[in-house]
Amino acid sequence: MPKIVDHDQRRDEIVEAYLTVVARDGLPAATSRAIAAELGVGTGALWHYFDGYDAVAAGAYQRITERTNTRIAAATADLRGLDAVYAMLREILPLVKETVDEAYVVVGFWGRLAANDKIAATRADVDEHWHELLRAHLTDEVADGGLDPGIPLEDVIDVLLSIAVGQQVHAIMGSDLAEPDRQIRMIDLCLRPWRR
Structure with a gap:
């Protein structure tokens, strides 16, 4: 049998x-x-x-996305506003070995994605999901009085996500810009003009 x-x-x-x-x-x-x-x-x-090695890389990318989202949910469960924003970004930014290892897989997948549009459909809508989470947390901070109501939310969120993505690239390149304290200072700098 x-x-x-x-x-x-x-x-x-x-x-x-x-x-x-x-x-x-x-x-x-x-x-x-x-x-x-x-x-x-x-x-x-x-x-x-x-179907091939690219499909394995796409599966690994999806697994990392799932793991990251699970960590984000756990890290932000009891938090609100900027506390939740920082907790969320600490799960995405390559600050520790786990997220640095993930950065290698993610950036490697992006390289494969650029050369193989057949795996494009496997890419999770992670940017949209993270955008919505950041919008909710920042909106809470505005409501709580910690951020200026005039903050251009969508633009700030775009910058925060661009920092997160860029830091993954810096991490695999071994750049000094990927030093953990520097990564957090970039987030601080982005939010500082809007803090009350």
Whole structure:
């Protein structure tokens, strides 16, 4: 009788193996052969569950998005206003090993996305979701009197998200701009003109 394989579970295992290799050995080491070795299978076994390496990278990107959103929800659950904004951004910015490792996967996916429009549909609407969260937190801060009501919310949110994305690139490049205190100071600088 043929062995019954849970395809979703196997796909999850492959994505987790990819993320494990990246965290341990770096993105360049996350080859098909290394992922298969991590799972203890032959390389060809990967392609029963994914159409190619780009699809694995897209799956890893989606997994990181899910993890980040889960962390954001937990970190901001009991917070409001700017406290929630900073807690949220600390889960996105590459400030610690976990988020730096994630930055390698995310930026690597963006590179693949630029060369393969077939995986574009796999990109989560993360920017829109984060935009809405930041809008809600900043609106609360305005209501609580901590920010000037004249703050151009949409523009400030765009800058905050651009900083978060840019810092992921700086982190994988090893730039001094990715030093954690500098990253937080950029957020401070963006919000300072609007604080009351």
